[in-house]
Amino acid sequence: MTRTAILSDIHGNLTALQSVLEHVKTQSVDRIVCLGDVVGYGPKPQECLDIVAGFDFCVLGNHDSSALFDPEGFNSAAEQAIFWTRAQLELPDQEESAPNEVSPSRKRLDFLCSLPRSVREEDVLFVHGSPRGPTNEYVMPEDIQNTKKMEKLFSLVQRLCFQGHTHVPGVFSHHLMFTPPAEIDDDGYDLSEPDARYMINVGSVGQPRDLDPRSCYVVLDESRVFFHRVEYDIEATVRQIEAEAELDNFLGYRLREGR
Incomplete structure (x- = not known):
């Protein structure tokens, strides 16, 4: 079976993305996929889009969508950041493209416009939010108490669903249990139970919110999933955010605490 690295919620944090990709190189993966929110919050949306465009596929995140259309339900800092991000993506290219060649800025916008809301491969589903609301629905650890919702x-998961959006990694099982990465050993989480179904939140590369400031991603290998935490130069990203007057400094400072 294909060994897959699954990343999500990069949020324009190039420093984190580069560190994660260096770690991915050590994992002998066959491909890399992304579950959306390549942009939003962070200071390097152009560079992150250029890298993710080379992945095997990426699905649409709510911040990716909001970079193209009007944001809905965002707090003031997030809304301000997405308008700044849109402006960055619409900036004229510094170097002229050759005749009949698509400009880098046009390529980035076309890439965002082309992102699917979900990708299904046999009995494995890839979304940003949830099987029911692929782009926008949150599934939080405490939702295991909400029997109807779960x-x-x-009922929409054949076997596996990989998702992001909450920035809180872990495995939901159809037994209404949630297992965070801290409770999963180095042998990974076993997905081979007959007839079992799982929703797996892969966490966030660029803005973790489980009080662990390290980037998070997963590797899927046959019937096991492995969570990886990767340290990166948080202060470099903080400085990049501080250098942009239209980005709230809080978006950088929160990275130090993983929240």
Whole structure:
């Protein structure tokens, strides 16, 4: 089976993305996929889009969508950041493209416009939010107490669903249990139980929110999933955010605490 690295919620944090990709090189993966929110919050949206465009596929995140259309339900800092991000993506290119060649800025916008809301490969589903709301629905650890919601979500999962959006990594099982990475050993999480179904949140590369400031991503290998935490130069990203007057400094400072 294909060994797959699954990343999500990069949020324009180039320093984190570069560190994660260096770690991915050590994992002998066959491909890299992304579950959306390549942009938003962070200071390097152009560079992150250029890298992710080379992945095997990427699905649409709510911040990716909002970079193209009007944001909905964002707080003031997030809304301000997405308008700044849109402006960065619309900046004229510094170097002229050759005749009949698509400009880098046009390529980035075309890439965002082309992102699917979900990707299904046999009995494995890839989304940003949830099986029911691929772009926008949150599935939080405490939702295991919401039986109706979870039963509905799992009715849409054939075997595995990989998702992001909450920035909180872990494995939801159809038994209404949630297992965070801290409770999963180096042998990974076993997905081979007959007839079992799982929703797996891969966490965030660029803005973790589980009180662990390290980037998070997963590797899927046959019937096991492995969570990886990767340290990166947080202060470099903080300085990049501080250098942009239209980005709230809080978006950088929160990275230090993983929240």
